Amino acid sequence: MKLNCVVVDDSTIHRITIAKLANEHPDLDLVGDFSNASETRKCILNKTVDLIFLDIEMPVQSGFDLLDGLKTRPQIVFVSAKSDYALRAFDYAAIDYLHKPIKKDRFNKAVEKAIELHQMKKETPEDEGEFIFVKSNLKNLKLYIGRIKWVEALGDYIKIITEDGTHLVLSTMKAFETQLPSDNFLRVHKSFIINISKVERFNSRFAEIGSTQIPLSRNRKEDLAKAVNKASQSQ
Known part of the structure; x- marks a missing residue:
């Protein structure tokens, strides 16, 4: 090859x-x-x-x-x-x-x-869905995009929370955001990116994914509402 x-x-x-x-x-x-x-x-x-x-x-x-x-x-x-x-x-x-x-x-x-x-x-089999690779614990780790719940900034690292577990990756939020499809993910706070399809409910202050409340930056409720509505119409 x-x-x-x-x-x-x-x-x-x-x-x-x-x-x-x-x-x-x-x-x-x-x-x-x-x-x-x-x-x-x-x-x-x-x-x-x-x-x-x-x-x-x-x-x-x-x-x-x-x-x-x-x-x-x-x-x-x-x-x-x-x-x-x-x-x-x-x-x-x-x-x-x-x-x-x-x-x-x-x-x-x-x-x-x-x-x-x-x-x-x-x-990687195509029928497993979209995926990306990240460097975690000095190894290339395959992450299926649909299983990501949210991403959280953590100093020089980011914490990626998925359905399969949590992964710590050396990256900036901006860099990782460019790897995610914008139709499915939204940066709702300087320290948080969420998977729109995983949001169960939200108000002007928080978006809830499971039992976790993720803070929304000022005026992001409207952006989230539009994103959720668009996602529901495309299903």
Whole structure:
């Protein structure tokens, strides 16, 4: 199994270096290397791309700008000479963050992560429903979206409460929210995201899921009421 990958870096030297590492890796198929977001976007729209090695600071459009314009994103490995963007990378569910100059062993470790995640997705039966992968206790954990009850912020972590148990994941709320379908989930508070279908009752202050009362931010009752009504009409 090979992953189709692209390399994006406005620095010719760094782009050639990463492309060389990709070409030498037995599990990668380099389908393109680009110096800007515009050319990269065209490639991703016209070809199957599983993995992108993406520089952040580029002229005209940054790596973040490129990703913001994609409806479906490949797996992401950010590459940068700075550590400043590492926290923001969480918001894009990046599988790794490589510092320039990139060493071969670190590059290979990032590829191993991508391959492992890609293989897990392929081996999951489609009739089990939609799912996502999260990193919990240093392992990739498969979570079925329909079984998530709510998500709670907990410092640098988030706590995901599902029908099967509770999982602690290193992530930001913003990053995890982008992985959830907006038709089914709503952020009702800076510290809470809820599964609309799990809400049993609510008022202006709380939404109840089972015996748990989840606080609603100011004016979120109306948003929740609209979401619940829309969900009920689509069933």
